[in-house]
Amino acid sequence: MRQSSLVVVANRLPLDDNAAPDGACEWRRSPGGLASALHAILEQTPATWVGWGGGVGPAPALPDIGTLRLRPMSLTEDELRGYYEGFANSTLWPLYHDAVEQPVFDRGWWEAYRKVNRRFAEAAAEVAEPGAAVWVQDYHLQLVPQLLRELRPDLLIGFFMHVPFPPPELFMQLPRRGELIRGMLGADLVGFQREQAAHNFAQLAGKLLGAEGADDAIHFDGRIVHTGAFPVSIDVAEMESLSARPYVRNQARQLRRDLGAHKKVLLSVDRLDYTKGIEHRLTAYSELLRDGRVKLRDMVMVQVAVPSRERVGNYRGLRERIEGEVGRINGEYGRVGEPAIHYLNQPFDRADLAALYQTADVMVVTPLRDGMNLVAKEYVAARGDDTGALVLSEFAGAAAELSDAFLVNPHDVDGLKETLLRALDADPADLARRMAAMRAHITDHDIHAWARAYLTALDHTGGLARHLPRQ
Numbered sequence: 098m099r100q101s102s103l104v105v106v107a108n109r110l111p112l113d114d115n116a117a118p119d120g121a122c123e124w125r126r127s128p129g130g131l132a133s134a135l136h137a138i139l140e141q142t143p144a145t146w147v148g149w150g151g152g153v154g155p156a157p158a159l160p161d162i163g164t165l166r167l168r169p170m171s172l173t174e175d176e177l178r179g180y181y182e183g184f185a186n187s188t189l190w191p192l193y194h195d196a197v198e199q200p201v202f203d204r205g206w207w208e209a210y211r212k213v214n215r216r217f218a219e220a221a222a223e224v225a226e227p228g229a230a231v232w233v234q235d236y237h238l239q240l241v242p243q244l245l246r247e248l249r250p251d252l253l254i255g256f257f258m259h260v261p262f263p264p265p266e267l268f269m270q271l272p273r274r275g276e277l278i279r280g281m282l283g284a285d286l287v288g289f290q291r292e293q294a295a296h297n298f299a300q301l302a303g304k305l306l307g308a309e310g311a312d313d314a315i316h317f318d319g320r321i322v323h324t325g326a327f328p329v330s331i332d333v334a335e336m337e338s339l340s341a342r343p344y345v346r347n348q349a350r351q352l353r354r355d356l357g358a359h360k361k362v363l364l365s366v367d368r369l370d371y372t373k374g375i376e377h378r379l380t381a382y383s384e385l386l387r388d389g390r391v392k393l394r395d396m397v398m399v400q401v402a403v404p405s406r407e408r409v410g411n412y413r414g415l416r417e418r419i420e421g422e423v424g425r426i427n428g429e430y431g432r433v434g435e436p437a438i439h440y441l442n443q444p445f446d447r448a449d450l451a452a453l454y455q456t457a458d459v460m461v462v463t464p465l466r467d468g469m470n471l472v473a474k475e476y477v478a479a480r481g482d483d484t485g486a487l488v489l490s491e492f493a494g495a496a497a498e499l500s501d502a503f504l505v506n507p508h509d510v511d512g513l514k515e516t517l518l519r520a521l522d523a524d525p526a527d528l529a530r531r532m533a534a535m536r537a538h539i540t541d542h543d544i545h546a547w548a549r550a551y552l553t554a555l556d557h558t559g560g561l562a563r564h565l566p567r568q
């Protein structure tokens with residue numbers, strides 16, 4: 098295997114293994130924020146991406162994407178259950194998202210989590226050239242930095258957490274909490290979406306492992322581990338240029354005609370996940386229809402909910418509840434050929450997403466908790482003409498940057514209803530001012546700026562960490 102000077106290690110590869118209708122394997126771009134963000138920067142960088150392509154059994158060989166080499170990892174059925182569906186997505190994911198669903202603590206899952214983290218660390222060690230930078234991503238791989246440091250002390254090791262990192266009161270519930278923090282402390286730089294998360298991490302490192310120092314530099318094991326906030330972003334130029342394409346513009350016009358040319362369109366685009374607040378949103382919309390505050394003749398909602406983690410019980414239950422509710426809303430308020438809500442449980446390609454964004458008068462992004470939420474930023478990038486309103490949850494990382502959105506507490510259904518109405522009735526000049534301010538922000542803080550900021554910080558810290566005397 099050839100070696101690289103930059104290695105990204107993430108549970109997911111940017112390509113997802115989907116079965117085509119004829120049963121053949123078909124590779125598609127993975128939905129999800131992490132894959133979207135890293136795909137955009139790595140396509141033009143000589144690097145290797147170590148990750149899983151979905152499915153069980155031996156990993157298929159994959160072609161390069163531009164200058165990016167893919168190093169696929171395999172998972173067995175037991176590993177998929179214990180590591181991915183279990184510890185990562187039934188223990189850590191709900192706990193890190195404010196425990197909006199009850200985290201499950203199953204002692205059997207830890208071994209699989211550790212074993213898979215070790216295999217990812219070994220694969221990274223194999224493909225990293227001497228002195229390379231290895232950038233480990235997200236909650237699936239929290240043990241990798243430490244394991245990799247043991248295997249390859251010559252490497253510069255970064256870790257970035259895409260999801261929220263919870264306050265000690267919540268994190269302390271975790272069995273194996275000390276090992277998880279120790280794993281992350283193997284990195285030279287631990288990055289988060291928000292300052293508060295870096296603060297939580299520093300507190301936990303002190304409390305659980307006796308590490309000392311400040312929020313941005315933790316002293317542990319004779320090294321300095323730097324931390325900081327690096328809010329992730331999108332490829333603004335890509336979304337802008339997609340949105341300007343004639344195909345996308347025609348598609349948007351067609352969608353508008355199909356939805357009802359004179360109607361206001363509310364749009365939501367999410368992975369089908371319980372953190373996204375889809376049920377609260379449907380309740381708000383259905384109550385507005387029930388109370389006659391919005392009318393079917395003036396309004397239509399489109400909910401795109403791409404399937405996600407479908408073998409995990411909570412996700413199956415959520416899908417059933419949402420589909421039941423969509424059926425109920427259409428049954429009660431729709432008419433023949435005129436549904437109140439269009440529900441699309443399918444992946445879309447980027448151009449079709451851009452067309453959808455252009456069709457939406459109000460984009461409704463109301464997660465109960467979200468590390469960042471790139472959909473909100475994509476919508477802003479797609480509105481080059483400064484029209485459209487963004488309703489955004491205060492509990493999405495993006496709210497800290499997009500303060501010109503209509504911010505809302507999604508747990509408060511009455512507040513959500515009022516905010517939707519405000520966004521629907523807003524003065525076009527006010528909307529244009531808000532949209533222009535948000536677009537200016539994301540243009541300055543796009544995905545390339547994010548990667549540059551992180552990798553520059555990693556480079557600086559690496560020099561420092563490696564020259565410190567060991568205790």
Ligand code: ADP
Nearest residue numbers: 128129130131133368403443444445470471472
């Ligand atoms: P998360 O990372 O939790 O899924 P984000 O909003 O940060 O949430 O990122 C979601 C990413 O997945 C975005 O880049 C979005 O464009 C993409 N995405 C969402 N829904 C779909 C879909 N139906 N088809 C393809 N991509 C999607």
Ligand code: G6P
Nearest residue numbers: 109128129130131235259260406
């Ligand atoms: C979030 C996580 C990513 C993950 C994505 C999609 O964005 O932070 O690590 O890849 O969701 O979830 P999945 O389980 O399909 O990889």
